[in-house]
Amino acid sequence: MKNEVQEQKLIDFAKQTLDHSIKNLDQGTLSRLQSARQTVCSNASEPDSWLRPAWAIAAACLVIFTIALWNTDSPKVTATLPIEDVEILASANGWEFYEDLEFYSWLAENDQTG
């Protein structure tokens, strides 16, 4: 019980001292606080409610567009080789044959016409 009384007296002492300190704030600080309050009040305007979903939709569209763009631009890496490539690789003919393929085609056409 005595402790509680002493605690209450301590709290009262602290409150009284702190109250005294804010009652006697200097004029400059009081002016700044008042100015801050008035600035806040003058700027007090809730964001328009219709703007909230508009912003959300715009943000969602931007995210989707970015993801889509990212996927389109990224190079497609195919794990499987086309059949033609496999044939070339597996062929007994050398690379030179395929390099001169155009020439052989021309030669074959000339043979047919000749």
Added chain:
Amino acid sequence: MTSCGRHQTLDQLRSWDAFFSDVERKAFRMAQFATHDQEEALDLVQDAMLKLIQRYAHKSETERKPLFYKILHNGIRDWHRRTWIRTRWRVWFGQRHPENEEASEAPWELLPDSTISDPASQLDQTRAMTLLKSTLQMLPPRQREAFLMRAWEGLDVAQTALAMGCSTGSVKTHYSRAIHTLRDHLAEYASIINEK
């Protein structure tokens, strides 16, 4: 105040003005205890006011105070983080030593009290405030906040817990430890306390 806000009615703005004028001094002093800087404290209070009215304008009047102190508490915490990082950078780049960062003594304590004409009484109040201030600044930040919000601002345990972002049990612990420390360090003033 008639030009305040596009979406707040005049009554609402009067209500906000009354609320802010009620809490601003205590909030300023709490921020000053935390930052040791008058300008930073003023900025933190204004920022808390602005955020409260922007984000929680729809809340009831009874909810305003704990929410306001929650925003202020978060602002002070962020300020400490920023200050810590800034100090680290300065130390790393050798611009300044943290020892030189010691906060200057707050000027409010040294200002003359125009309401007290009796020098003895004035001296007594100044001494009491100096002692209380130094003791409060010895407390860990959360203990100090718990004490100031509970004992001075009059928030209950649940409101203080909301403001501090912790459990009610933590608030009770911080508050109890703060009281214990204050009692130990204000023993010099025990006679005054007991007389009052």
